[in-house]
Amino acid sequence: MTTESAPGRTDTVHADAFAAIAGNLPTGCYIGGEWRSSSDGSLIAVADPSTGETLTSVANGTRDDAALAVDAAAAALPAWSATPPRARAEVLRRAFEIMTERHEELAQLVVLENGKALPDARGEITYAAEFFRWYAEEAVRNTGEITVAPSGAHKILVLRQPIGVAALVTPWNFPAAMLTRKIGPALAAGCTVVCKPASETPLTALAIAQVLEQAGVPGGVVNVVPSNRSSKFVGTLLADPRVRKLSFTGSTEVGQELLRSAADNVVNCSMELGGNAPFLVFDDADLDAAVAGAMLAKMRNGGEACTSANRFYVQRGIAEEFSQRLAHEMSGLKVGPGLGDGVQLGPLVNSSSRDKVAELVSGALAEGAEAAVGGEVPEGPGWFYPATVLTGVGPSAEILGTEIFGPVAPIVSFDTEAEVIEMANDSVHGLVSYLYTSDLGRGLRVSEALDSGMVGLNRGLISDPAAPFGGTKQSGLGREGGHEGMLEYLESKYIACDW
């Protein structure tokens, strides 16, 4: 593994980059088309994970701000839902174009507050902007149904209408894409929104609010309020009967809590929760492709992705060769502050994330695993953790039952197809599974048997704005992206009619 100076020592690259964009960045709450302080004037400090130092502070929304944001969203709803779909589409299309023009600045901002390496951040901004383009195209394709009742006596007409004010709560790991993946379909459907971004990464969310403002979104249609009083803030949203939708992306534990809160007003919920993705490599796989796919599935975002491959199951005859080749690739990654020249792996988002990863690895080593590469916390500032490959991991090791959320690849050997399907499905999560094989019959058979909402068949990257993203079991409810993503913001109305 090579490092860009020492991890955490940014020289002046990050400070200079932030100084260059800071003047254009909003730091207030965006409510009703206006930028304002929080009602009690309090602030959230935003840190650079590569140094731990504060970059700046943003407004810290209160319950009163949550209520104001719902007032604004509710007031804007009638006009926005009545705006012709083509006009809504054009606003979203402009937002896509502005994000594309501001691509590099937004990517740098993601690096500065999230820590990921610049190539990952560039990929995220492209992906995030695509949700605005995709839903600009979908806004004009809100189809209903008309059928004849089986009795033949009347017609069944089904309209799809905007569900109403939507509360959108997003995590820090894809601060741009997780927000646009919700705002795009919500606006296309004719809903208005109140967004609460993660407190680690509010700047990107506020910059996206600014993009939407520049694109001509009317005041009140999109409201973005950072708040680190998350439980109270989101609780206020869910207690307001005008809020008819919650779309949450984050951990399973918080999702469960929010589902309970949403029950009181029977709020419609979409949940994109945690993952624990298995990555299966059969002995007939193209090993070059499998190693390349493993690097993508594991290392996109430095492992801080819900889709990150968390458990590698490799057929016994090729396990050693696969492990060596993966370790070789992992050891070649350049680690350092995300804006450093050629850096491929930045720090984790904060100290508690790094402590969790380090503890899981120590536990696996204590249980008898070996680190083929990595496995030790480096000295120096910032929340760095090295790319790590663990071999000799037992099938019941604790690390296999926990979402690692870091650059660590535990490898387990298996013998038979039936055995590996059972191990892969032995999880409360079911977001995504990956498998590599050159036997198409096996590929499709195993894909069908894997209990997850998505499967990467000879693919290490599955995210696509045009595809329905989401999980089974405790990985969530509903889908984002594709045609299905807009349905999450539409209510079906059945009109029984005769003519």
Ligand code: NAP
């Ligand atoms: P998190 O702790 O659950 O936080 C997510 C969001 O919920 C943040 O905005 C957070 O605000 C807020 N929040 C936290 N506690 C809350 C509470 N008690 N009530 C209301 N809101 C609350 O998750 P995270 O650490 O940011 O993100 C990592 C997790 O997200 C991982 O499990 C990952 O797998 C999952 N994820 C899933 C997907 C998917 O599509 N399935 C995509 C990306 C990430 P604060 O920041 O202010 O605490």
